Amino acid sequence: MMKILVGFSRIFVAALFLFSGFIKLNDPLGFSYKLQEYFSEGVLNMEFLIPIALLLAVFLCIFEIIVGITLLLGYLPKFTVWSLLGMIVFFTFLTFYSAYFNKVTDCGCFGDALPLTPWESFTKDVILLVFILILFFGRKYITPILPENSHKWIVFVSFTACLAFAYHVLMHLPTFDFRAYKIGTNIEEGMSVPEGAPEAEFEYSWKFDVNGKEEIIKTSGEYPQVDGKYIGVETKMIEEGYIPPIHDFAIEKDGNDYTAEFLEKENVILIVMYNLSKSEGEGMSVIKGLTDKAMAQGYDVIGLTASSPEAVAQKKETYNLNFDFYSTDETALKTILRSNPGIVKLNKGTITEKLNWNDADQLILDKVTPSKPRINKELKSKLDSIAKLDQKFRKLMQAKTVEERDSIAKLVGATEEEALSDYWFQQNKIDSSNTVYIEGVFKQYGYPGKSLVGEPTNKAAWYVIQHSDKIDKYLPLIKEAGEKEEIPFRLVAMMEDRYLMGKGEEQVYGTQGMTFNSDTNKPIDIIWPIKDAESVNERRVKAGYNTTIEEYAKLLYGDTFEYKVYTLEEVEQLKQKSN
CATH class of the missing domain: 3.40.30.10 (Glutaredoxin)
Structure with a gap:
């Protein structure tokens, strides 16, 4: 009977050690990370071993394989069973310590091929200990299966092959990849939680002072109805929910x-x-x-x-x-x-x-089409702030009553002192600072369009230049951005019209107006002269406007305003009269 038990134990233990050793030798770096975790201050507090963790990992993996081979061969039975017993006693203690004190969540016995919880690993080691004790006490039944002269050569060749395999995987990558990030894995799918997956269950221990006595009431999360003073709550996980294979990946x-x-x-x-x-x-x-x-x-x-x-x-x-x-x-x-x-x-x-x-x-690097530039969130955040500043005092200028002014001041973040200040003076200071910043952005990135900062942030630089004296310098850049659809082309049209009006020339899209004084002290509002005014509505549609020039004029000056075509000569006369 003992001979049969020894024979079975011999095959079972040898197979397990060979499998365990080879799996870890396939990924000695991974095993060394696990050893570092054991050696750390919070576990065994043997940090002096961390620098040689990789060397120890390779040694232990090869030793497991060699002991498994010598057990199968029946070579050096006394040395083999003592080695097995020493290792299993140490590993049983280690897994019990890890499980009982919840120090290491995965023992790493079988690498990533077969993850085990600490208690599962301890149970496995206890079972192994039983089989190894059978081998220890029945070692006289461990007989060679091949001529003894061949044993040392088999061990030598096996040892050399293990060293070569270890060197290969260290210089390249593990031959067999059992991790969650193996080739063919979709990371996003690996991070997803399937519908209906079990959720974590918690026990909440609520502490209350009831008539001077501390009482603890346990629930699954709901707040208990207790006539007493709340002291605190402690949470304990009862059952761990579904954890996706990839749960700690982020860029x-x-x-x-x-x-x-x-x-x-x-x-x-x-x-x-x-x-x-x-x-x-x-x-x-x-x-x-x-x-x-x-x-x-x-x-x-x-x-x-x-x-x-x-x-x-x-x-x-x-x-x-x-x-x-x-x-x-x-x-x-x-x-x-x-x-x-x-x-x-x-x-x-x-x-x-x-x-x-x-x-x-x-690495295969075929020529590919470059992706669109990623959103620069840091630049986007800064441009969003610039856009708010650009409108800060301009919005205050629109207030018609004190109440409206105070409401807008809160909206734009203006202090009471700023709300009572000279709006144009304050806005001009902001515009000057904004322009300097935007010029730096142009120099570094070109126009910060929607592919770089998204929408509506892509309009921020346009507003700053539109309100500056730099339109003539940057209009070509703005036009290029519009042609590439980095900003709406209607904004390009508006800037071009302002540029032309500033030069005293006819505008193209009819976006600009002007107000003149008159002898009757009643202001005269006009749409600045338009080149080929008869076809302006066609150009407006192409530029992206959804209103005709007549409708736009009413939006600009009120429902009673009637659009009239002016020439540059007529505008000059209005200027002279207003002066």
Whole structure:
């Protein structure tokens, strides 16, 4: 009977150790991250071992495989069973400690191929311990299955093959990818929660002071009806809900989330560097050449790191990197790619290629159509503020009563002192400052249209120039933006009309009017002279206006206003009379 038990245990334990060792050897970096978690201050407090975690990971993986082989062969049975017993006692203690104190949520016994909870892992180790004890006490039944002279050569070849395999996966990537970010995975789908998925359940312990005595009432979330003074509440998770395979991935910068934006793009290259201080210098030089080529081919290239902005700036300067970096959780980056730096190719959020920097020359970079520029949220925010300032005192000028003035002041954020000030003086100061800023934007970005800052922010720069003395300088840029549909062309038409009126020439679209004084002290409102006035309504339609010149004139000067065609000579006469 004992012989049968030993025979079964021998095969079972050997198979389990071989499987466990090979799975972890396929991804020694991943196993080293798990060891670092165990060595950390909050678990075993053995941080001095963290620097050699990778070396220990490779050693333990190979040792598991070799012990599994020697057990199957029946080679060195005493050494084998003592080794097995020592390992299983240590791992049983470790998994119990982890489970009982809730220190490490996944033991890493089988890597990402078979994740186990701490208690599942402890149970597995207890079962293994039983089988290994059978082997220990029945080791005399562990007999060789091949000639003994062949054993050491089999072990030697196996050891050499394990070393070669470990070196290969470290220099490239794991041969078998069991992680949530394997090739073919759509990240957005991996983050989604299926309809009807179980939700987390919580127990709420409400504390009340009832007649001087503390009482605790437990509910599933609803506030209890108690005649007493509320003290506090404690929450405990009863049952964990559905957790999607990908739950910690985000692309962020300056407090803004760009995840959805980049997951919608067709051709994206992610340069993954979880820690810039640990990134390999040779790899950084390779990445520089690859990213320059990728951008030239039309790809969107971004870096993902958990390092600080200061570290990013230093690396960009040292290696002359021309792509932007975004922040992503370090654990997520380590999970995505076992390379620092490494390369991930995305197509609408689907991972199509993953490469170690050593294999950068294998990345396929066909010529692609560049995506539309992403929304610059920082610039958008600034331009939105500029647009509000542009209208601040102009809106106050429209107030007809004190009550209306006070209401508008609150709306535009004007202080009481500003509401009583010289509006034109204050607005001119704002306009001057706004113009200087917008000129800087033009120099850096060109016109900030809808593809760069979205709508309606794309109109902000137009308003500033429309209210400045720089129309003649920037009208060509504004026209180009209109032709590219970066701003509505009707705004281009309005600016062109203002430019022409300022030069004393006929306008084209009839958007500009003027008011003159008269001998009777009654103002004379006119639509500035229009070139080919008979066909102006056709031009207005093409420019995007939905009103005729007659309708527009009434909107400008009131329902009783009757549109009249003026010539430049007539306007000159009105000017002379008004003076």
